[in-house]
Amino acid sequence: MSDETKKSTKKIVIFASGSGTNAENIINYFQNSKNIEVVAVLSNRRSAGALKKAHHLNVRPLLFDKEALYYSHEVLNVLRDIDPDLIVLAGFLWLMPTSILEEFPEKIINIHPALLPKYGGKGMYGERVHKAVIENNEKKSGITIHYVNPVYDEGQVIFQETVLIEENETPESLAAKIHQLEYKHFPEVIQQLLEDKK
Template sequence: MSHKENAKTSKIVIFASGSGTNAENIIKFFQKSRNAEVTAVLSNRRSAGALKRAHDLNVKALLFDKDALYNSHDVLNILKDMDPDLIVLAGFLWLFPTNIIKAFPNKIINIHPALLPKYGGKGMYGSKVHESVIDAKEKESGITIHYVNEKYDEGQTIFQATTPVNENDTAETLAEKIHELEYRHFPEVIQQLLEKNN
């Protein structure tokens, strides 16, 4: 049996700027799977908890700066060497560069903590999103998983899940509901995309 006929293990690379709870959840989900694995977590912040979580779970953790992402092509070259089947943005706050998007067409996805196209765009992340949803007296919020294009939060939607917004919800309580949706659905959607592409 040739090597190509063996079931290929899909490779996932995660980009994260923050505490990394979604990254950790995805890593752990795929550590139980034989078909895919997270091979690296990349971050633009030295203090990002995502790097420590990756390191603690024996996943390669890499730090990069703006120049490496936008000017020198260092991040692009690292990704080409890694040859991921899917690049996952899990709380990554910089706009993804066009050269990487072109090099990995339909292989870069993001999660947003609201029901796009509402409450998306530059500067809309974390508690800012939840505060805006509550201020607008929305009856529901949720998550959107979408492909990444050259504009913040405007790529094609892959999946949405909703949660009710109650009158007594605060940005903090709404964030907890959104996190639950993220942890439940994000790894499963990643798995479905990988299965579809293989």
């Protein structure tokens, strides 16, 4: 790969805490792209499926702990070395430290499985969100992709897509619908953001 090609290739770093289905989907989406590449997947959990999926897909997997993220700047230094064009939080459950937010302004995005500002905040993730949505008799739910700021789920909204909630909806059936929205739209929004960054 020439230096010119390297320079023009947009780099994505993914943070994930869980099974890594969104991370895997994003990696696969850009696998054949000539100018966008997922270069690393970082996780705070040794057992995270995201790290295994990254390894299988030939993307650098990196495990870190609270010390490395919040106190020693180890994660910040890794990110400085990579110099990503976009940092994508895909089911990452820790708050991003101010040091990283300041180093990469408008370059960190997150996906949330509800229509923010409703059903966001600390502890609101996965099935907890879907359960709350159904218990409150909402007629619709969806996904929100937003920029990350120092408060959980309060950054500027980039994109939302909705799905209707059926009468007999369960948290599991709603989760399945939300996953489909995530798989379809998250890579497309990432691509759009990177293509807009000249």
